[in-house]
Amino acid sequence: MNGASSDPVLSVRDLTIGVGRSAELLHGVSFDILPGETYGLVGESGSGKSITGLSVMGLLKRPLGVTGGSILFQGEDVLKLGRRARRKLRGDRMAMIFQEPMTALNPLATIGRQIAEMFVVHRGMGWPEARRKAVEALESVRVPSPEERARSYPHQLSGGMRQRVMIAIALACRPDLLIADEPTTALDVTVQAGVLELIAELCKAEGTAVLLVSHDLGVIANMCRRVGVMDRGRLVEEQDTKALFENPLHPYTRGLLAARPRLGSRPVAGRGRLTELDEVVADEERGRDAPTLTTPRGSRLEATA
Amino acid sequence: MPAADGRTPARRAAPTPCEAKPFMLRFIIRRSLQMIPTLLAVVLIIFVIFSVVPGSFISSLMAEGRNVMNAEVLAHLNEQFGLDKPLPVRLWDYLWGLAHFDLGISYRTREPVWNVIEPRLWPSIKLALTAMAFAAAVGIPLGFLAALKPGSVFDTGTMMLAVSGLSVPEFWLGLLLMYVFALQLGLLPSFGYQPGSIRHIILPAIALGVSPMALLARTTRAGVLDVMNADFVRTARAKGLSEPRLVRAHVTRNVLVLVLTTLGLQIGSLMGQAIVIEKLFSWPGIGSLLVDSVATRDIPVVQGTVIVIVLWFLVINMLVDVAYAAIDPRIKVT
Numbered sequence: 001m002n003g004a005s006s007d008p009v010l011s012v013r014d015l016t017i018g019v020g021r022s023a024e025l026l027h028g029v030s031f032d033i034l035p036g037e038t039y040g041l042v043g044e045s046g047s048g049k050s051i052t053g054l055s056v057m058g059l060l061k062r063p064l065g066v067t068g069g070s071i072l073f074q075g076e077d078v079l080k081l082g083r084r085a086r087r088k089l090r091g092d093r094m095a096m097i098f099q100e101p102m103t104a105l106n107p108l109a110t111i112g113r114q115i116a117e118m119f120v121v122h123r124g125m126g127w128p129e130a131r132r133k134a135v136e137a138l139e140s141v142r143v144p145s146p147e148e149r150a151r152s153y154p155h156q157l158s159g160g161m162r163q164r165v166m167i168a169i170a171l172a173c174r175p176d177l178l179i180a181d182e183p184t185t186a187l188d189v190t191v192q193a194g195v196l197e198l199i200a201e202l203c204k205a206e207g208t209a210v211l212l213v214s215h216d217l218g219v220i221a222n223m224c225r226r227v228g229v230m231d232r233g234r235l236v237e238e239q240d241t242k243a244l245f246e247n248p249l250h251p252y253t254r255g256l257l258a259a260r261p262r263l264g265s266r267p268v269a270g271r272g273r274l275t276e277l278d279e280v281v282a283d284e285e286r287g288r289d290a291p292t293l294t295t296p297r298g299s300r301l302e303a304t305a
Numbered sequence: 306m307p308a309a310d311g312r313t314p315a316r317r318a319a320p321t322p323c324e325a326k327p328f329m330l331r332f333i334i335r336r337s338l339q340m341i342p343t344l345l346a347v348v349l350i351i352f353v354i355f356s357v358v359p360g361s362f363i364s365s366l367m368a369e370g371r372n373v374m375n376a377e378v379l380a381h382l383n384e385q386f387g388l389d390k391p392l393p394v395r396l397w398d399y400l401w402g403l404a405h406f407d408l409g410i411s412y413r414t415r416e417p418v419w420n421v422i423e424p425r426l427w428p429s430i431k432l433a434l435t436a437m438a439f440a441a442a443v444g445i446p447l448g449f450l451a452a453l454k455p456g457s458v459f460d461t462g463t464m465m466l467a468v469s470g471l472s473v474p475e476f477w478l479g480l481l482l483m484y485v486f487a488l489q490l491g492l493l494p495s496f497g498y499q500p501g502s503i504r505h506i507i508l509p510a511i512a513l514g515v516s517p518m519a520l521l522a523r524t525t526r527a528g529v530l531d532v533m534n535a536d537f538v539r540t541a542r543a544k545g546l547s548e549p550r551l552v553r554a555h556v557t558r559n560v561l562v563l564v565l566t567t568l569g570l571q572i573g574s575l576m577g578q579a580i581v582i583e584k585l586f587s588w589p590g591i592g593s594l595l596v597d598s599v600a601t602r603d604i605p606v607v608q609g610t611v612i613v614i615v616l617w618f619l620v621i622n623m624l625v626d627v628a629y630a631a632i633d634p635r636i637k638v639t
Contacts, residue, residue, distance in 0.1 A: 087547060090542070098539070098540065105537055121546055
């Protein structure tokens with residue numbers, strides 16, 4: 001696109017998100033995504049992955065808001081842009097896929113219309129032309145009989161098909177950045193792989209950078225070259241995916257990896273259940289120099305030990 | 306097998322939504338047939354009630370004339386009106402007539418009941434629809450605007466008004482309107498009906514429409530807030546739609562589905578609710594006819610009017626269901 005290819009598409013710097021000044025949910029998160037790169041964000045629910053993605057899009061809901069830091073998109077701080085300019089960016093230069101394909105589409109509008117809307121809004125096309133482009137878009141995400149599907153309503157499609165439609169919408173304007181927030185979590189395991197493959201393939205073909213938010217380490221391992229691990233509003237570790245799995249540096253990451261259910265592993269004698277994260281983290285932190293501690297409410301405390 | 310032949314193609318066509326038209330007709334016919342049991346129950350209830358309550362048409366005649374009748378005259382009158390027959394026989398006679406679209410003869414005017422009701426029908430429908438048009442035209446936009454800025458002064462003010470509108474007794478509001486607009490300002494006639502007159506319908510329509518208006522404002526507001534929080538609205542924002550476009554393309558229709566329920570129930574029950582207002586404004590509608598007929602124990606007319614009010618409710622409800630199917634592709638009428 002513009003500039004040298006090594007310039008990051010997205011550069012998040014010391015991003016802080018909170019409710020006014022009273023409560024902070026994200027404490028100074030920084031990471032870069034290079035053009036065409038797929039960057040993973042992992043962490044438990046509530047660790048701040050999703051609000052990071054939403055803040056890049058400018059979709060945080062009140063009373064949540066960005067309270068500090070900057071979000072540089074292709075070198076430009078989007079937080080300094082006006083509402084109009086920000087909106088023009090959404091859908092066109094950066095797009096987002098959400099977790100719930102069941103509710104993410106308008107139940108009263110046809111699939112074709114919901115895709116065609118992208119071309120009408122961002123490309124200034126008329127509806128007939130936009131509709132033809134929508135059928136092409138459906139074809140590109142490999143929805144069978146796209147002509148007919150374009151006339152269907154969301155409730156007539158399966159979850160996997162709907163997520164393909166969401167991908168078609170997100171990639172309609174060939175954005176430079178795709179934010180995928182748990183794109184396969186709500187899907188049947190059998191269709192998960194297909195959807196992920198599709199995202200990977202289409203983004204590779206277009207050189208689209210992807211911010212993949214997931215709590216599923218398997219998904220991250222398959223899709224991303226670099227991973228950021230989030231815990232309680234902080235980015236606690238960032239590594240190449242391979243290195244992360246082989247040599248996790250942060251105790252939390254070790255906990256996260258230990259909490260994976262493993263095929264063929266036997267439960268520890270007397271404890272016939274999966275390892276829970278809290279226990280692992282507590283074990284790991286005992287006697288070590290943990291960087292921060294967080295009280296259950298989420299307000300920060302510096303560890304004194 | 307002609308019967309089976311007649312059914313199979315219809316069933317085969319069922320999954321394709323494009324061929325909804327013949328199904329709509331079938332739906333309307335089926336729903337119309339389903340009204341019959343409801344109407345039977347209504348007739349039965351009225352019959353039982355009026356055979357239990359003290360007083361009859363003859364006794365109300367006597368009270369009116371203040372003359373003492375001898376037993377012979379009484380018996381003669383009872384026989385003439387068929388009141389000497391036992392209740393089951395009277396009920397059977399009435400139902401038999403109803404099956405032939407005959408509502409019976411009014412005790413008071415000695416005319417067929419339909420001839421008494423028919424001239425009252427149009428004024429009543431006109432009043433109900435005007436009141437509803439007022440309620441929808443004011444209530445829905447108010448609710449919409451209130452929801453777009455929740456917590457604002459406009460929102461709080463509108464919802465306070467809505468609660469007041471729901472709690473104010475209709476007759477008191479009617480009297481207030483009469484006092485202000487007819488007596489003090491002299492702008493509008495205080496009561497009465499003229500077939501083509503718009504001026505006469507304004508005050509009763511407002512008095513009748515205020516409570517459905519308030520209800521519509523509240524349901525619309527709740528509906529908009531609900532839809533604005535829906536996932537697909539977040540998707541629309543992520544697509545980069547402007548707020549006006551988003552509201553127009555994705556919120557309005559979804560809210561309409563929610564509001565339609567309230568709208569339909571209100572239009573349906575408005576004819577029954579109009580009784581007080583019609584009486585107050587001397588509006589020659591079904592409601593005032595019902596009150597007058599109850600007072601004189603003119604039971605055939607009472608039954609006729611109640612049947613008309615119930616029928617109106619049922620027909621409106623059926624139309625609402627058809628409208629649902631037209632708006633929401635997930636709903637299919639069968």
